[in-house]
Amino acid sequence: MKSIMFKRTYSYWFLVPAGIVYLLIFLLPTILSFFFSLTRWDLVDWTFIGLENFRMFFREQSLAIGFQNTLIYAVVTCFLKVVLGLFLGVLLTSKLRSKHLLRSILFFPTLVSTIAVGIAFSMMMHPSQGLINSALAAIGLSGPDWLGDTKLALLSVAFVDVWKGIGFAVVIYIAGIVSIPTDYYEALQIDGGGGWHKFWSIIVPLSRPATHSVIILSFIGGLRSFDLIWTMTKGGPGFTTDLIASIIYKQYQGGFYGLSTAGNVILFLIVAVLAVPLNMYLNRKEVER
Template sequence: MAATTRTTTDTTGPATGTRPEPAGEERRVPSRKRGTRSPYPTWFYLPAAVVYAVLFLVPTFASFYFSLTRWSLFDFEFIGLDNFVQFFREPALVTGLVNTVVFGVVTSALKVVLGLLLAVLLTSQIIARGFLRSVVFFPVLVSTIGVGITFQVLMDPFGGFINEALAVIGIEGPGWLTDPSLALLSVALVDVWKGVGLATVIYIAGIVSIPQEFFEAAKVDGASTWQNFRHILLPLARPATTTVIILSLIGGLRSFDLIWAMTRGGPGFTSDVIASVIYKQYQAGFYGLSTAGNVLLFLLVTAIVLPLSRFLNRKEVEL
């Protein structure tokens, strides 16, 4: 009996008769061009660029130009670098420059240390933790001028609450704002009291973002509280530390309103900073000299904060 041969027809292809794709060959899907970082067109950013140029770039370049002139509201005369030469020849102006650096370093250092300690306390299992967080942050919300006037009354050497409280326990209070050696430090302590709440909140956010697995593993290994703090919390809270340092340092170098409300740069020029010196020069009608002070303040903040920010961020990446 003859064997019957069957022929099978491949019916897996499309009904239209087109040739099916070879096995193993991937279908190419059109993709967006490489290097395109944003789906928005360039002109979409034009309004923001115009606002930035009008409110920042134009005033900045205008300040650099007018710092090289002797100007008033109606005319100006180009004098080159004479304003800067005169600035550094004035002892009071140089004192303001030194005080600015001292004030910025002291306040930022204290905010970092106190903010970290308060954050550790307020992330532990203590009673009324939420209420205490609100209390610590409350001074940040209060007007700086109001704080300055209040502490000016409290620190009054004759009848102020602080000295009166010290007198009860037999301590003679100093002239917080009238002693040339204490005036700047007293204002710095008030600035720390007002601003440490923000540093604490930043640290709290950094601490609560640390995975609990690290602490649980350390507990299994028998690590002490100090070892947890040193080897886990401090390294992993480094981004928060960088943020607190940069923000506190910028705020300290640019501080004016609190100092003006409490001491107006006195006694003498002992608590003057660049910002208060600039304001006094404007009041006296030396517009070119005060503009040069503004430029020096801008350059000082940039020269300190920019390298420090790059250094801290690089260390953070290496960690």
């Protein structure tokens, strides 16, 4: 009995390093964020002010458009990553000869720094000297001001986000599609089913766990997005591409540390309120299946 207890205790000690890292990097900063959101603080001193930071944050002039932009950005990037990820996942698990090379090419943007991607696409989307509009001009088309047009700027950044993140979605879909037992395909072939039946009746339903993962990761990533927006537009023109995260950063730049911390807490709660029910709904659908 003592030997069994010793083995159990011994194995738990291996969890201690991970527990310490989790405590220092995630749990402790989270608790401190909740505390400092109730204070007016700088780098050396703080004063407790209760919920005043939250009241000020909700009176922020651009908050309404920031919340709207955040939802639009998250939904658009999530939807495109799911649709394109599934399509490319099917393509790259087919008998295509160059599929291994294409997998590497698609995944490469995921490895590149988001800041570098933002700077590169900002140059490419320049209205007069950018590569995209120059290519359009070469075939007789007039390109728009991708990042200066209030109607196009947010969607332009969203498409760049999809370009950068689609490789990760494709990898998840490839893993999900490859794990489908071949018995289903053989049964479909015996029944005389074609490529469309294979896709709609086998791949789509049986790759649902992969779809679930892509939806949750992409949606949360879209809600928390900041670096690409800030690199490409800094929330402009005006406030038309401001997300909640960029509003928080502007407050931090202005020296309102308590206010920006309260904004981070609010963003955390928004992500939790939207993502947790979505995750539960997708899990329930998967169990029902």
